[in-house]
Amino acid sequence: MTPWEIEGVELVNCNCAYGCPCQFNALPTHGHCQAAGAIEIHRGHHGDVSLDGTRIAFIFQWPGPIHEGGGKCQPIVDESADEAQRMALLKIMSGEDSEPGRTMFNVFASTLDQVFDPAFRKIAMTVDVDERRGSIHVDGFIDTAGEPIRNPVTGQPHRARIDLPNGFEYSLAEIGSASTQTKGPIALSLKDSYGQFARLHLSGQGPVRH
Secondary structure (H helix, E strand, O other): OOOEEEEEEEEEEEOOOOOOHHHHOOOOOOOOEEEEEEEEEEEEEEOOEEOOOOEEEEEEEEOOOHHHOOEEEEEEEEOOOOHHHHHHHHHHHOOOOOOOOOOHHHHHHOOEEEEOOOEEEOEEEEEEOOOOEEEEEEOOOEEEEEEOEEOOOOOOEEOEEEEOOOOOOOOEEEEEEEEEEEOOOOOOEEEEEEEEEEEEEEEOOEEOOO
């Protein structure tokens, strides 16, 4: 396996309720999983290939709980990545360069029946983890808007976090509300559901703990 490491931020929106039972090894809110998201890599490498400043996005759909398989995935890489970066990012996303079960890329890849041809598009995204705000736009594929969860009585922002000391994606995630529309091979429509805002530090051996 080629050694790799990335540091950055992510925004992910799935169809579950704000708590997302999947984070607690419980069944998804509606019995199936649909999700879209993007990662902005501030610093990273795959072997000798620098991944600084690159972005990736993805759309997932499973007919039931993720662990039961049958999933579909649309991988997307920002068009500004050069050929070497594109190949490196797709290799990371495929999970092939991860220890089995140690990264989200490897875990999710093991549950997929179909991976559509990668798209190379401009990925416009903003993520403010602490404020639980962000957006993703990939022309022809993803439109996501994220904001804080609101107190139903006062309308004030409500802050909640999920801490996973042994997770395969993040150590700590801020939870907000997000809505998404996707197009292409996987068409989703998510409204005011689980929004995940997190700082990532990952390698092929899993999250790098500080």
